[in-house]
């Protein structure tokens with residue numbers, strides 16, 4: 001069956017929380033066999049294995065779910081966003097989440113394939129991959145001549161690199177920190193005293209629900225040692241350097257197919273359902289909590305404030 005590449009928000013949501021499980025019969029899907037995402041005859045979304053494949057009336061896409069499985073975020077995973085007051089006011093005032101374009105981050109390796117020194121190894125690997133693909137196109141009675149294979153493989157490699165570079169202008173990201181508790185290091189990083197900041201606490205499920213129908217993909221960032229490894233060719237935006245692994249990042253990503261020139265996006269969110277709690281920085285002065293309360297009241301947001309756990313008193 002030909003895939004149509006048509007994604008409704010409901011199908012996208014279903015794909016975001018389904019990996020190796022058939023959503024119709026509940027069967028575990030075997031590794032190495034694609035799942036199917038699409039629609040039943042009544043238009044309802046489906047995410048199924050071969051077990052229930054016959055219920056698919058329209059196939060949106062095959063899902064090579066084991067490529068995605070590393071990115072899986074449990075719906076109840078606790079996520080944090082540390083920020084200063086200005087960003088917080090922008091969030092509750094605009095009722096929108098800011099997504100930065102990948103090339104706007106400080107990290108020069110955003111969406112990178114690997115470290116430049118290893119590019120020859122990467123090129124050799126993919127040239128080989130393309131040569132094999134060109135020689136084994138289904139339906140070929142005899143393989144094309146070697147020069148043609150070389151020419152075509154080189155062209156594909158170049159096309160690939162160009163599109164990878166362009167991705168940096170077509171990907172938009174909102175970054176979150178996965179952690180059951182608070183991180184003193186991140187407080188110091190994002191709200192260094194005397195800057196009065198705060199952290200929003202949420203869960204993966206709240207976050208994806210809050211962005212509603214926006215075409216967002218959620219995933220855990222993988223940390224790779226670029227001294228010896230690569231980001232791969234699929235979803236490089238979910239791969240970062242090992243030296244950043246303390247961020248334990250979960251990100252929301254929006255992929256555009258054409259660069260529009262905008263350097264960021266704002267996606268409307270239901271702020272109240274997004275925020276489980278708001279935690280004022282433990283380094284902020286006591287009056288800052290009242291400022292936050294007043295801000296929430298002014299914007300009609302009823303989320304609770306909670307003191308930072310770092311303020312707990314020791315005993316000896």
Ligand SMILES: [Zn+2]
Nearest residue numbers: 022025051052
């Ligand atoms: Zn099934």
